[in-house]
Amino acid sequence: MGDQVYIRLRNKTKIPKEKKILLKDIAYISASETWKKQLENAFIYQVKKEDKNIVVFDIFSIIELLSQQHPNLEFQSIGPNQTIAYIAIPNKHPHFSLVAFIWLLLFIGSGMAIMNFHYDVSMQEVQQKLHYMITGHQDKYPLWLQIPYSVGLGLGMILFFNHVFQKRINEEPSPLEVEIHNYQQNLDQYVTIHENELRKKDDD
The missing domain is CATH 2.60.480.10 (eubacterium ventriosum atcc domain)
Known part of the structure; x- marks a missing residue:
């Protein structure tokens, strides 16, 4: 031995x-x-x-x-x-115009998604009713509710993704990173199984 x-x-x-x-x-x-x-x-x-x-x-x-x-x-x-x-594969720096186009596309798409969600749940009416319940007065634009809500929405997204640009807030992974990790594990498992199937076909 x-x-x-x-x-x-x-x-x-x-x-x-x-x-x-x-x-x-x-x-x-x-x-x-x-x-x-x-x-x-x-x-x-x-x-x-x-x-x-x-x-x-x-x-x-x-x-x-x-x-x-x-x-x-x-x-x-x-x-x-x-x-x-x-x-x-060697990394290629993307052209500025391509980055700007993708950024604009994502910005408009995410903005439309947020606005459509607020329209579906009648967020403005909810805020108007909250203003009336608290103050007893009708107001079509209760800014003292809407402005903090808008700021809190942005801060909530930052906390959810656990990133400010490329800087991580803490060491805890964000839900998006966990989902990407799970997807990568499933992808790796599929690749190994698929490769073994191709190898068996080649042997046959």
């Missing part, structure tokens, strides 16, 4: 385009210091031009490859059975 080597695949990782993927790029390794340094630089895969933006690695194929390279070692898997390597 050879020396024990424990391998734990990362859930996912980002890889530059056309890069040689080494074991340390996609996995954590626990072994003696001599073997750890050698295994970390073990060649696993060469990202090719025809690869799109995702490459999925299976622990069994990795162990099989490492066993061929180092037959005197015994490999044990811990953790996930697959890892997803997202091939990084």
